[in-house]
Amino acid sequence: MSKTIILKQRPDGKPKTSDFEIIKEGLPSIETGEILLKAKYVSVDPYLRGRMRNEKSYIEPFKINEPIASTVVAEVVESKNDKFSDGDFLTGMLDWKEYQVHTGENLRKINGDNISLSAYLGVLGLTGLTAYFGLKKIGEPKEGETLLVSGAAGAVGSIVGQIGKIKGLRVIGIAGSDEKVTLLKEQLGFDAAINYNTTDDMAAAIKKHAPDGIDVYFDNVGSYTLDAAMENINRFGRVINCGAISLYNETDRPTGPRLETTLVKKSVKMQGFIVRNFEKDFPEGIQQLSTWLKEGKLKHEETIVEGFETIPQAFINLFDGKNKGKMLVKIY
Amino acid sequence: MSKTIILKQRPDGKPKTSDFEIIKEGLPSIETGEILLKAKYVSVDPYLRGRMRNEKSYIEPFKINEPIASTVVAEVVESKNDKFSDGDFLTGMLDWKEYQVHTGENLRKINGDNISLSAYLGVLGLTGLTAYFGLKKIGEPKEGETLLVSGAAGAVGSIVGQIGKIKGLRVIGIAGSDEKVTLLKEQLGFDAAINYNTTDDMAAAIKKHAPDGIDVYFDNVGSYTLDAAMENINRFGRVINCGAISLYNETDRPTGPRLETTLVKKSVKMQGFIVRNFEKDFPEGIQQLSTWLKEGKLKHEETIVEGFETIPQAFINLFDGKNKGKMLVKIY
Numbered sequence: 001m002s003k004t005i006i007l008k009q010r011p012d013g014k015p016k017t018s019d020f021e022i023i024k025e026g027l028p029s030i031e032t033g034e035i036l037l038k039a040k041y042v043s044v045d046p047y048l049r050g051r052m053r054n055e056k057s058y059i060e061p062f063k064i065n066e067p068i069a070s071t072v073v074a075e076v077v078e079s080k081n082d083k084f085s086d087g088d089f090l091t092g093m094l095d096w097k098e099y100q101v102h103t104g105e106n107l108r109k110i111n112g113d114n115i116s117l118s119a120y121l122g123v124l125g126l127t128g129l130t131a132y133f134g135l136k137k138i139g140e141p142k143e144g145e146t147l148l149v150s151g152a153a154g155a156v157g158s159i160v161g162q163i164g165k166i167k168g169l170r171v172i173g174i175a176g177s178d179e180k181v182t183l184l185k186e187q188l189g190f191d192a193a194i195n196y197n198t199t200d201d202m203a204a205a206i207k208k209h210a211p212d213g214i215d216v217y218f219d220n221v222g223s224y225t226l227d228a229a230m231e232n233i234n235r236f237g238r239v240i241n242c243g244a245i246s247l248y249n250e251t252d253r254p255t256g257p258r259l260e261t262t263l264v265k266k267s268v269k270m271q272g273f274i275v276r277n278f279e280k281d282f283p284e285g286i287q288q289l290s291t292w293l294k295e296g297k298l299k300h301e302e303t304i305v306e307g308f309e310t311i312p313q314a315f316i317n318l319f320d321g322k323n324k325g326k327m328l329v330k331i332y
Numbered sequence: 333m334s335k336t337i338i339l340k341q342r343p344d345g346k347p348k349t350s351d352f353e354i355i356k357e358g359l360p361s362i363e364t365g366e367i368l369l370k371a372k373y374v375s376v377d378p379y380l381r382g383r384m385r386n387e388k389s390y391i392e393p394f395k396i397n398e399p400i401a402s403t404v405v406a407e408v409v410e411s412k413n414d415k416f417s418d419g420d421f422l423t424g425m426l427d428w429k430e431y432q433v434h435t436g437e438n439l440r441k442i443n444g445d446n447i448s449l450s451a452y453l454g455v456l457g458l459t460g461l462t463a464y465f466g467l468k469k470i471g472e473p474k475e476g477e478t479l480l481v482s483g484a485a486g487a488v489g490s491i492v493g494q495i496g497k498i499k500g501l502r503v504i505g506i507a508g509s510d511e512k513v514t515l516l517k518e519q520l521g522f523d524a525a526i527n528y529n530t531t532d533d534m535a536a537a538i539k540k541h542a543p544d545g546i547d548v549y550f551d552n553v554g555s556y557t558l559d560a561a562m563e564n565i566n567r568f569g570r571v572i573n574c575g576a577i578s579l580y581n582e583t584d585r586p587t588g589p590r591l592e593t594t595l596v597k598k599s600v601k602m603q604g605f606i607v608r609n610f611e612k613d614f615p616e617g618i619q620q621l622s623t624w625l626k627e628g629k630l631k632h633e634e635t636i637v638e639g640f641e642t643i644p645q646a647f648i649n650l651f652d653g654k655n656k657g658k659m660l661v662k663i664y
Contacts, residue, residue, distance in 0.1 A: 263604030272595030
């Protein structure tokens with residue numbers, strides 16, 4: 001038997017486990033040219049919430065009663081394709097299925113190389129590439145500048161801050177618990193960190209840690225945190241709009257202070273992106289991230305939960321900030 | 333005698349003539365190295381409203397009881413400086429004074445060249461350069477794309493739209509009267525134009541004229557118009573935040589729909605600027621604008637009012653959209 005997780009209904013506000021259903025099917029068989037994959041690690045990511053809405057976006061919405069998909073590390077357990085052998089590990093966009101049939105197209109072979117398999121969903125996967133290219137291409141960071149990161153203890157944010165330190169910036173993180181603040185400062189080398197859950201005036205807290213203002217703001221959360229960052233943004237500041245997790249479950253259209261006057265007055269850039277925009281440069285990014293990882297310059301934070309059936313809850317937990325670093329589900 | 337216009341008090345909301353005062357002084361005398369200038373054309377610009385606030389910005393605020401300054405074309409009426417002769421025309425940042433003493437530093441000699449003096453405050457001045465560099469450097473326009481311009485019949489907007497046409501874009505303008513809409517379509521070559529004062533649903537009106545969406549939005553006004561543009565923005569769209577005239581007189585902090593989710597989903601860039609950011613490229617811009625002007629590719633819209641004492645009212649009229657093209661005051 002093999003389990004599959006389908007989208008039962010579109011979430012209204014914050015997703016619930018009842019929005020998903022786990023169905024059981026017989027083990028599929030493969031034809032010539034195909035491979036049978038067994039999921040080993042499944043990535044859960046905030047952006048998947050967007051695909052659960054019935055809205056036109058850069059990627060097709062998930063369909064009701066069809067499987068969810070995300071990036072997965074899987075093992076080839078049977079192959080009728082010359083390019084793949086039993087025991088190969090592959091990564092790419094795959095369905096939330098214990099076992100699935102595939103042609104191997106658009107999947108990348110990963111050969112370990114003394115790097116743990118889970119890293120290919122985190123620092124060496126789309127997560128790491130998101131941090132690397134967002135900061136580099138949009139943030140244009142310069143040594144000596146001040147970088148603010150929200151969602152700083154999350155999958156992307158924890159890598160952004162560490163790259164900021166490698167590049168010689170002063171790095172301030174925003175996270176949701178004292179434990180995360182300690183992680184950022186003591187394990188990941190951030191210069192300062194703010195717990196937004198115990199801070200009344202975020203703009204003042206940022207100002208305290210960055211009296212000369214913020215040059216680069218890597219935003220994973222949007223909303224009030226973005227507003228507070230904008231109050232501290234410097235002339236020629238760059239805002240990298242990577243995500244807006246605080247808004248993903250909103251059902252009404254959120255409002256806030258208008259930012260256009262600040263953009264004009266301070267010659268500020270705000271730019272959104274998805275990592276696929278930089279696809280042609282992925283090999284360079286993976287090369288650089290692998291080097292930093294092997295040199296020990298980049299730490300690899302993960303929150304791993306276990307068991308295929310926990311995937312929906314692991315996804316939901318992202319919105320309560322229950323992860324430190326990359327949230328993954330390990331499948332046995 | 334010589335008149336000077338000083339800032340009597342900081343405007344609260346929309347400026348009134350009583351916020352200014354006209355004072356009379358004796359004609360100044362000059363020392364060695366100095367020149368005596370007589371104002372010929374004075375530029376009134378929306379951005380001056382920002383300098384009337386007591387707020388830190390990219391430029392010092394005006395001081396109470398001191399003269400306002402803007403870009404001016406002036407004639408040398410007496411010179412004790414070898415570099416300048418009686419009858420030279422100069423342009424640069426000068427006080428709102430009929431006569432003033434200057435060293436000539438930071439002023440540019442303009443020699444006519446079959447171009448009217450007033451053009452040096454408009455298409456060949458900071459106005460034209462704002463249009464040229466904002467569109468080129470931030471908008472990155474590509475042939476065949478769709479460009480939306482707000483404040484399209486204004487000083488900057490009317491040039492932006494014409495450059496858009498020169499570059500092979502489809503150009504849609506937003507302006508505040510049917511007369512301006514006609515000007516845009518019939519005189520300035522815009523493909524379509526919308527009168528926002530007679531349009532209930534701006535987003536729908538934009539969509540009607542740009543069914544395939546907006547690639548570049550040159551924003552001079554901010555607020556609701558920006559929101560409507562953002563509803564029509566395409567993936568990889570570029571928003572040039574040049575001004576926000578609709579917000580300059582606001583006394584409360586304006587709010588509106590949050591835009592960060594659109595920025596992320598559609599990989600959109602919003603970037604503010606002031607023209608001085610591109611100062612090192614000004615010679616190239618002036619060269620290109622002069623060429624287009626001489627070739628007749630760029631029309632030179634002006635609203636010229638007359639008399640030194642009308643300067644405050646001409647400035648105030650900007651906020652009621654009473655100008656077509658560049659608003660200037662001609663001094664006798």
